[in-house]
Amino acid sequence: MNYKKKESGQFVVPGEQLGVIEEFMSDSGTYVKQGIVYSKTTGRALMDILNKKVSVYSLVRNINIPRVGSLVVGQVLQVRSKKALLRIYKVGKNNMNSFFSALLHISDTSPSYVDTMFQVCKTGDIMRAKVVSDKNRTFQLSTIDENLGVIYAFCSECGHMLLLNKGKMWCNECNRPEKRKIASDYGKAE
Numbered sequence: 592m593n594y595k596k597k598e599s600g601q602f603v604v605p606g607e608q609l610g611v612i613e614e615f616m617s618d619s620g621t622y623v624k625q626g627i628v629y630s631k632t633t634g635r636a637l638m639d640i641l642n643k644k645v646s647v648y649s650l651v652r653n654i655n656i657p658r659v660g661s662l663v664v665g666q667v668l669q670v671r672s673k674k675a676l677l678r679i680y681k682v683g684k685n686n687m688n689s690f691f692s693a694l695l696h697i698s699d700t701s702p703s704y705v706d707t708m709f710q711v712c713k714t715g716d717i718m719r720a721k722v723v724s725d726k727n728r729t730f731q732l733s734t735i736d737e738n739l740g741v742i743y744a745f746c747s748e749c750g751h752m753l754l755l756n757k758g759k760m761w762c763n764e765c766n767r768p769e770k771r772k773i774a775s776d777y778g779k780a781e
């Protein structure tokens with residue numbers, strides 16, 4: 592069997608392999624398929640070594656976990672030339688109690704070719720994006736669709752909110768333009 596050994600307390604998502612039945616009995620929050628114990632929920636894996644049981648303590652109660660296809664809103668934490676790191680604080684319409692980080696790669700930002708991530712977003716901007724993958728517990732985002740992209744942007748010089756003027760981003764304080772991949776409802780989102 593080829594699976595990564597999980598440690599007690601580790602964060603797991605549904606369908607993640609926790610162990611094999613030779614090692615652990617399947618307890619709450621888990622299920623067995625073809626001799627492998629999987630997590631049924633998002634939470635912390637608890638390995639009871641003494642009683643050879645594995646369970647998953649659910650963290651989902653009222654928290655909305657992003658899934659593939661979820662629309663999320665987050666703040667840009669860091670921008671590199673080919674990717675940006677976002678802190679997700681809203682999934683669907685719900686604000687979350689805990690934060691998730693997610694990655695946006697430059698090839699998933701726009702229907703047209705983009706040179707550098709700095710033309711898509713800047714640190715501090717608020718973006719709406721779609722989760723396109725959650726492999727290896729890393730949420731990957733896309734902003735290609737028209738309704739996705741930056742919903743609030745801030746001037747990289749003075750920090751004032753950028754205005755949308757004839758399809759272009761503009762700082763009224765500094766009297767200069769900036770570039771972003773904006774959502775169709777830029778500046779109007781709740």
Ligand SMILES: [Zn+2]
Nearest residue numbers: 746749762765
């Ligand atoms: Zn400015």
